[in-house]
Amino acid sequence: MSVTYIDAIREAQETLLREDPRVFLYGQDISAFGGAFKATKGLADAFPNRVFDCPISEDAMIGLAVGAAIEGMRPIIEMQFADFSSIAFNQIVNQAATHFYRTGMPIPITVRLPSGGTPGSGPFHSQSMEGIYAQYPGLVVVTPATVSDAYHMLIDSVKLDDPVLYCEHKFLYRWLKSKKINGEHLPIGKARIARPGKHATVVTYSAMVHEAVRAADRLQADGWEIEVVDLRSVKPLDLDTVLASVARTGRLLALGEAFPWGGVTAEVVAKVTEEGFHLLDAPPQRLNARDTPVPYHPKLWAAHRPTPESICEALRKLLSF
């Protein structure tokens, strides 16, 4: 028996529905159909009148969630793909994000964003929007990379009083498996050492954690011990854990799957150089996707995002300074 990443997301929602009457699910095709990715399979049956199909109205979906949160509920909204949250952008960044600062009343909504690239999905079913939402004050942005985190961070996201963008990586849905969901877990806001090392630190999150570990495993053959830090949440960003790692290794590669301008990797490098400049023995490096929309053809797609090869290359460059 094993649990996949998507199973964990489903289980977390089941747990939440069971344990918290304030929770309900709202999204397209999530009721009887169980969602485009089956993340809500069976939940409508198990929890009648708690799981709703809705019109193709992303803006109104978030508007409804904010209104429900004002009335004390804890809605989980499924975007069919993260990319479609562009339609709900205004409600997310202007209505939900500003509400606590403006009124003193927090808005505990969780927006599930099926994120990231998969082969053949193309420019509008592959986006990684964490670096967009993280720019807005008032939002929490989490990016689980493991089966256990997929479970616990969704539970914790719903427990948080603030709006959370829960970025779940589609590539991990069925590919990532685990024997079981760990009982112990870190809180949102704490990063994790995914792989210990001493020659260089890769700071990354979500699916790229696994690519980074692969790259690190390859470099092991050459005697390099690479540490991989899994940020887990990109906002808040756990600078302490990152700095502690960089203090050990002296070298930083910030790695992400999003577009190359700005975003998480820029924030990581800027924060580390501001607070930990003296720890660095080499110029911190970044590796992101290319500066084009995510291409549809798998051959282009595979070269658009960082790969174990390109990560190794970036690390070799970093280690050569």
Next chain:
Amino acid sequence: MSVTYIDAIREAQETLLREDPRVFLYGQDISAFGGAFKATKGLADAFPNRVFDCPISEDAMIGLAVGAAIEGMRPIIEMQFADFSSIAFNQIVNQAATHFYRTGMPIPITVRLPSGGTPGSGPFHSQSMEGIYAQYPGLVVVTPATVSDAYHMLIDSVKLDDPVLYCEHKFLYRWLKSKKINGEHLPIGKARIARPGKHATVVTYSAMVHEAVRAADRLQADGWEIEVVDLRSVKPLDLDTVLASVARTGRLLALGEAFPWGGVTAEVVAKVTEEGFHLLDAPPQRLNARDTPVPYHPKLWAAHRPTPESICEALRKLLSF
């Protein structure tokens, strides 16, 4: 006689309408009324059937512009405030930005975004969204800081074959005056030394250029010579000019008025440390607005954005390393 920043924007549109039959203006209240800020005053009279009032439909406004661009036109779209472009987000980042890569046909639209804070404008009439749009491949994002740049960069934006977000700062509209509009000017993509110096470099753009110069003037009294680089366009970002300045000074403060997570300042620091680490004699610093929505009350607003005082403080810290 003097020309204000908003005059320059108006003049540029007049020039464009006169010289290029492909140009038309589309926006809310921009026709007979001349726009919320009077940036199009008189243009509807001078150019009948080239300046249009439109419904309160930001998403459709950009959709229309993209369609018109496909047919060979060069529309200029006025958002009443940059903040309302959140409604048009999808059309900007998914339709306009991806079009050239997907089809090989460029989309020469210019979206004017009245940006940045002014006292009493509050969370939804004050935003600086350059760091949001700059993350998307396929968009050019310009941020003029001077009267001459307001003019020439708008002309150049419309001439570019790619979609441009033209971020005009509302605080500069009437406050910033110039004797005349310079004939000579730099192209989009080139930064400018706004004030030469040798002890530290402030890299900034838009209204913050003026606050940085003020801060630099104050520090002059203590013998510090601060160089201020005006990026002019944040995407593309002229790293050469920035690196050349940092090579001279050894110290970098990246300054912006946007929210503190990510954005332009993070990109600047990350780029400089990646490419110019050896040039730095001190940890590069960042100064942004605070991590809350832009407050409405002038007393809070003034403390939310960087000020000459807080810039001086950041520079003193930078100089003390």
Next chain:
Amino acid sequence: MSADGEFLRSVFKSMLRGRILENKLSSLYKAGKIVGGVYLGKGQEAVSASLGASLVQGKDCFAPLIRDQAGRTAFGEPLIDCTRTYLGSVEGPMKGRDGNIHRGRPEMGMPAMISHLGAQVPLIAGMLFAKRLKGTLDGCVGATSVGDGATSTGAFHEGLNLAAVEHLPLVIVVANNQFAYSTPNTRQFACEDLVDRAKGYGVGGHSVDGTDLLACASVIGGAVRLAREGGGPQMVVANLLRLGGHGEHDDGSYVPDSERNGKYGRDCIEVAIRQLAEGGIATVEEMAVWQDEISEEVQRAVAQAQQEPLPDPYKENWTALSTRFPISAE
């Protein structure tokens, strides 16, 4: 006094409160005493107050918009909330963080609007949806108003359609004042009458002359009643004119004289005074007394707000999150 008469008297008092308060705000604006912009509901008080007065605070919810001072008052918002916000007191409901027309008290069922037009429509739907899930929806209504211009937003469409699909007791009042800022209806929509939209959403549709108190009280009150009794969403299109500029910075000179002198150009307060007097619902003397009383209330609210401290950036809690990170593991 009949129930209807009582209702009309209360609507009218809210109209007066709105008008007198806003006249004061206008003077304060001209004197440079106001922080931020001033957007008034002059000419729209009959519509706004009829809506607010049809709602029950503590039970219903109401998302007012920029021209809803009268409706806010009718719903029970204290005048001091308004003066504090406009005068920048830190004691105001938004503490100086947001301003004027954006103020709200979500905990009392009156959410705080964002500027983006149409955005409150799905939000009110969400409040009602939550009440249904909690089992407290019975007999409740949620209401909001929008302008003619806001009907062109995707948010309005998605929100109203969603409310219709969920069969929520939502009342949406379209205050069709013929202009959106300077933009006339001819550049805003092409249908003959906005009320024709109701059928396309499958919601109740009602039209009313927004300058006519008796008509507003009856039509808007009736729409609220229909929603309350389970009739699903109701849309009321109230036709009228804004008796001023878009905001106090604007003279509204783009409104042609033909409109100003036309059927919606009349002042709903004057109409209401005549209607109440003629109907024997209130005497002219009585109404004059109300006016004096309210003027004093307004003076007091202004005076109090003016004495209060402004927000202090050094004391401000500069955080947009209610969670204090880092949070510890359980």
Next chain:
Amino acid sequence: MSADGEFLRSVFKSMLRGRILENKLSSLYKAGKIVGGVYLGKGQEAVSASLGASLVQGKDCFAPLIRDQAGRTAFGEPLIDCTRTYLGSVEGPMKGRDGNIHRGRPEMGMPAMISHLGAQVPLIAGMLFAKRLKGTLDGCVGATSVGDGATSTGAFHEGLNLAAVEHLPLVIVVANNQFAYSTPNTRQFACEDLVDRAKGYGVGGHSVDGTDLLACASVIGGAVRLAREGGGPQMVVANLLRLGGHGEHDDGSYVPDSERNGKYGRDCIEVAIRQLAEGGIATVEEMAVWQDEISEEVQRAVAQAQQEPLPDPYKENWTALSTRFPISAE
């Protein structure tokens, strides 16, 4: 053959081309030969082809959607554009950068859709608006189709309203196939009939049985004619059923038998064959020949695309901007 007869024959040929091509795509998908997803127009060919065949390439513009293979063909898109895209050839119109149903050729008046539903509505309006400014609008039409689900988007609303305000010759066909992915109309809108929306936008409204070729050709052709003659935007609601899953990955088992066996469950191609034969417009033998010819065309287009190179990341021009920065000062 009368003009009407010729039109029906051409519509039917496009229906056949769509169906036969898509059947092939479906087999290729099952054989694992397709890159990306496969979304078919099975059951919607009469609607789609009637629209495409009413348009004139080089003059009109057409923004097809996911179920518009027949309409694309009718508008003049070569089959090879389709097979190249699905099979991942770098010679395709999108060069492997975008896929399948997103393909377009904006230079031929057929823009490339983005996934976000409703987004093509204002875009087509913009193409028409530009034609007006250029003085080339006379006698032109712009068309697009949307599903029942897409009518709930803000983009649809804003785009159609804007087209109405600008009085553009836009034809929007709502292919109401009763479901949006798995979501039935009851969870999508609450009006009795989507065509009731037309009046609220001030546009022409038309309904048609989308399984009936004769009706589609006449109603959709008529709506295009009205728009072309200056009648402003036209909205056609075509009622039908999707004769398959949402995509080939989906078995559509949520569609109840009552719907499958109901009046829209019939196959428009079978209906068309009967209609053309009975009307003396084409003989059954003739139609069988067309079928064979098209099958061969399709085979050729598949074979050709299969021989072509895939995109090569090392040769790819990795840039999203047409401008090469840094550009030099003049």
